Amino acid sequence: MTDRQENKDWQLEKKRVTQVVQEITKKITTLRSRVKHLKEDVIDIRRDFWEDVSVNIEEMDDKIETEASIKQQAEFLSERERSHGQISERLDILNRLKEKPYFGRIDFKEENESSAQPIYIGLASVMDEDDEHFLVYDWRAPISSMYYDFPPGPANYDTIDENISGEITLKRQYMIQHGELKGMFDTGLTIGDHLLQSVLGNQASTKMKSIVSTIQREQNQIIRNEKAKVLIVQGVAGSGKTSAALQRVAYLLYRYRETLTSEQIVLFSPNPLFNSYVATVLPELGEDNMQQMTFYQYLHRQLEDSFRLETPFEQMEFYLQKQDENYQARVEAMHYKASLAYKEVIDHFLTMLSKKGLMFRNITFRDQTVIPKETIKKYFYQTEKTLSIPDRLEKVANWILYQLKKLEQLEREKDWVLEESELLDKADYVDVHQTLQEENRFSEDTFNDYDREEELLRKRIVARRLRPLRQKVKKLAFVDPLKTFRQLFSNENWSIPASESLPTTWEEICHITEANLKQKFLTWEDAPAYIYFEKSILGFEAQRSIQHLFVDEAQDYTPFQFALMKKMFPVSRMTLLGDINQAIYAHALRDETLLSDKWQERHEKIVLTRSYRSTKPIVQFTKSFMPNGDLIEPFEREGNLPTLLEVDQQEIANEKIIEQIVQYQEQGYETIALIGKTLGECKAIYQQIKSRLQIELITQETHIFGKGIVVIPAYLAKGIEFDAVIIVDASDNNYHDALERNLFYTACTRAMHELSLFSIGEPSKFIKSASFSQYKHYKIHQILLNND
Numbered sequence: 178m179t180d181r182q183e184n185k186d187w188q189l190e191k192k193r194v195t196q197v198v199q200e201i202t203k204k205i206t207t208l209r210s211r212v213k214h215l216k217e218d219v220i221d222i223r224r225d226f227w228e229d230v231s232v233n234i235e236e237m238d239d240k241i242e243t244e245a246s247i248k249q250q251a252e253f254l255s256e257r258e259r260s261h262g263q264i265s266e267r268l269d270i271l272n273r274l275k276e277k278p279y280f281g282r283i284d285f286k287e288e289n290e291s292s293a294q295p296i297y298i299g300l301a302s303v304m305d306e307d308d309e310h311f312l313v314y315d316w317r318a319p320i321s322s323m324y325y326d327f328p329p330g331p332a333n334y335d336t337i338d339e340n341i342s343g344e345i346t347l348k349r350q351y352m353i354q355h356g357e358l359k360g361m362f363d364t365g366l367t368i369g370d371h372l373l374q375s376v377l378g379n380q381a382s383t384k385m386k387s388i389v390s391t392i393q394r395e396q397n398q399i400i401r402n403e404k405a406k407v408l409i410v411q412g413v414a415g416s417g418k419t420s421a422a423l424q425r426v427a428y429l430l431y432r433y434r435e436t437l438t439s440e441q442i443v444l445f446s447p448n449p450l451f452n453s454y455v456a457t458v459l460p461e462l463g464e465d466n467m468q469q470m471t472f473y474q475y476l477h478r479q480l481e482d483s484f485r486l487e488t489p490f491e492q493m494e495f496y497l498q499k500q501d502e503n504y505q506a507r508v509e510a511m512h513y514k515a516s517l518a519y520k521e522v523i524d525h526f527l528t529m530l531s532k533k534g535l536m537f538r539n540i541t542f543r544d545q546t547v548i549p550k551e552t553i554k555k556y557f558y559q560t561e562k563t564l565s566i567p568d569r570l571e572k573v574a575n576w577i578l579y580q581l582k583k584l585e586q587l588e589r590e591k592d593w594v595l596e597e598s599e600l601l602d603k604a605d606y607v608d609v610h611q612t613l614q615e616e617n618r619f620s621e622d623t624f625n626d627y628d629r630e631e632e633l634l635r636k637r638i639v640a641r642r643l644r645p646l647r648q649k650v651k652k653l654a655f656v657d658p659l660k661t662f663r664q665l666f667s668n669e670n671w672s673i674p675a676s677e678s679l680p681t682t683w684e685e686i687c688h689i690t691e692a693n694l695k696q697k698f699l700t701w702e703d704a705p706a707y708i709y710f711e712k713s714i715l716g717f718e719a720q721r722s723i724q725h726l727f728v729d730e731a732q733d734y735t736p737f738q739f740a741l742m743k744k745m746f747p748v749s750r751m752t753l754l755g756d757i758n759q760a761i762y763a764h765a766l767r768d769e770t771l772l773s774d775k776w777q778e779r780h781e782k783i784v785l786t787r788s789y790r791s792t793k794p795i796v797q798f799t800k801s802f803m804p805n806g807d808l809i810e811p812f813e814r815e816g817n818l819p820t821l822l823e824v825d826q827q828e829i830a831n832e833k834i835i836e837q838i839v840q841y842q843e844q845g846y847e848t849i850a851l852i853g854k855t856l857g858e859c860k861a862i863y864q865q866i867k868s869r870l871q872i873e874l875i876t877q878e879t880h881i882f883g884k885g886i887v888v889i890p891a892y893l894a895k896g897i898e899f900d901a902v903i904i905v906d907a908s909d910n911n912y913h914d915a916l917e918r919n920l921f922y923t924a925c926t927r928a929m930h931e932l933s934l935f936s937i938g939e940p941s942k943f944i945k946s947a948s949f950s951q952y953k954h955y956k957i958h959q960i961l962l963n964n965d
């Protein structure tokens with residue numbers, strides 16, 4: 178393109194931005210005045226609500242008319258409120274668009290058309306003044322997909338009922354700030370390399386940002402996938418899995434806006450910190466956040482406080498510390514209880530329970546056993562064996578409720594009822610009196626009246642006392658799932674079929690499990706199994722309203738947990754995102770994870786190999802010590818080599834770490850993380866340097882983090898990123914086995930711009946497996962402190 182042509186284009190584009198911003202401003206003005214009127218309307222309706230309805234409840238006809246009038250008024254009010262809400266949301270979007278109306282353009286010549294049409298793409302659609310033509314297309318509109326999928330040349334896109342093909346004759350990107358064009362360039366093969374460079378070169382933020390203007394083609398495949406029931410994404414660290422997942426939520430909410438709401442989408446996130454880290458992305462895209470929680474929070478909710486539940490992080494600390502006398506057996510248990518083989522054992526056990534072995538509780542009323550557990554058991558085992566256990570229990574519940582009805586009648590005549598009636602409030606008497614009056618049940622005979630009052634009082638007292646019991650029966654509380662479950666480990670009444678291959682330490686595992694269950698303590702590996710068992714007996718309250726389930730860091734979920742998830746969310750489509758290299762839980766070392774090739778479920782898999790977060794030298798360093806690391810591709814972004822400082826004394830390491838932090842601060846980095854392997858290690862360094870620097874220790878209870886310096890265990894830093902990362906102790910002692918390698922990789926890949934490692938003694942063998950050109954190695958040995 179000649180300079181003159183370029184200049185002409187620039188002028189035209191500049192003018193267009195101004196025109197679109199003007200149109201948006203006009204729309205904002207109109208909507209503001211509508212919002213204002215609606216708001217006034219709502220206030221008026223609320224204030225005059227009772228004046229505008231005709232209230233008359235004396236006659237039946239009037240009563241009906243009054244009800245209709247109230248209903249009409251209420252509907253009128255809620256319709257206004259709804260419109261007010263919708264317009265306010267649209268105003269929010271327009272205000273954002275006024276700053277930056279669009280970020281891209283493609284000129285598309287449809288097959289059999291004579292000329293190309295420019296398509297401008299932004300956060301949301303904007304129509305022209307006459308509502309006839311699109312000034313801006315929503316990035317999620319079918320036609321916009323070509324922007325992400327194709328370079329200039331032949332291109333096509335799917336509409337709801339056909340595929341449209343043609344040619345992209347121009348592809349352009351814009352940098353627009355405060356409603357003014359600041360830059361633009363035409364792109365070739367991969368979109369956004371210029372823009373991506375500049376976006377990725379920015380500082381890390383404590384809140385994740387949307388990637389809407391620079392979505393990459395392979396990420397777009399994830400975002401717009403509509404076919405897969407189970408979509409698995411294996412993506413290397415920093416490849417944009419989480420970013421793509423959130424864009425996908427926004428896409429689905431747009432694509433299915435008539436039928437899908439944000440409450441019907443659930444995201445399981447790796448830790449509470451991550452929840453707040455990603456919370457702003459969807460609102461930034463003009464959408465509401467989906468339901469977001471950790472799997473721990475979800476399981477905890479299922480148990481309704483009846484157990485103390487170990488967190489996954491406590492399990493991880495146990496594993497890493499290697500100190501407990503039962504360490505080996507527990508580690509075996511972590512593996513075994515993660516597996517589908519264990520689920521099979523539980524399924525066998527459940528089959529047996531349909532014939533014998535289910536444990537019940539006595540039904541007691543006023544400290545007396547009114548239906549003994551043996552009787553309930555007998556009744557249960559007489560119900561039809563072809564029915565499921567929950568259905569049979571439902572029958573038992575109905576039978577018990579019937580027995581309680583008979584009991585109720587007998588109890589009414591007992592002395593305790595009268596005694597209790599003496600303790601009643603005056604209000605109760607008045608109420609009984611009024612009820613009888615309303616029912617016209619008083620006679621002339623006062624003696625009889627007194628009897629009637631007493632009869633009604635007795636009825637009420639017994640019913641009131643029985644109410645909690647009835648509720649418990651309805652909730653099937655007469656079953657004792659825990660005691661039943663414990664039989665699995667006590668070998669009482671049942672032994673595991675010989676066909677099941679159990680771990681060699683099974684007896685010891687049983688011993689530990691039984692002791693924990695007795696204390697009502699569920700380890701992280703026991704929780705899914707117990708919940709699965711309990712729900713199989715009492716019935717799964719399947720969450721059928723949830724249409725989409727997103728699982729981030731999916732490699733950390735066991736096959737058993739996934740099986741449970743499928744039972745809990747039977748109709749949901751699933752998007753599972755993870756990285757096999759960041760598998761940091763014990764089970765993942767030996768067993769299948771959701772991402773391993775052995776995974777049997779029908780699914781579609783997308784692999785992301787390009788890493789966007791870290792600079793090229795950091796990616797090259799980290800990929801060097803990972804199996805299949807050669808599949809990881811760095812994004813071309815220059816930076817400093819990682820540094821390793823090897824020292825032989827903790828004090829020197831501390832001094833050097835402080836120096837390093839100060840240097841990073843001087844370079845302008847705002848988020849700096851000191852990452853340790855365990856919480857113990859983090860606490861130690863925190864204690865040692867907290868008097869010298871403003872620093873925050875992050876634990877599993879931390880739900881939010883701000884700018885500055887944080888000390889954080891690697892497993893809590895999952896999914897998050899920092900400008901600069903300092904590995905507090907990268908010694909071989911600390912990072913040696915395969916799981917520690919994955920933790921080390923996870924920790925190092927949190928860095929966007931700078932990475933430095935400190936080793937007290939021999940550096941980790943993983944660092945040594947990188948070539949010397951990939952990092953700078955310094956050593957300080959035998960410096961005498963304080964002239965000792």
Ligand SMILES: Nc1ncnc2c1ncn2[C@@H]1O[C@H](COP(=O)(O)OP(=O)(O)OP(=O)(O)O)[C@@H](O)[C@H]1O
Nearest residue numbers: 388391392393414415416417418419420789790896
């Ligand atoms: N297409 C993109 N445009 C701009 N930035 C991107 C893009 N894809 C990823 N990024 C950036 O790369 C970084 C890593 O993204 P994200 O956290 O989504 O990756 P991830 O695969 O979930 O990482 P991890 O598994 O390491 O937690 C973020 O800063 C994100 O904004």
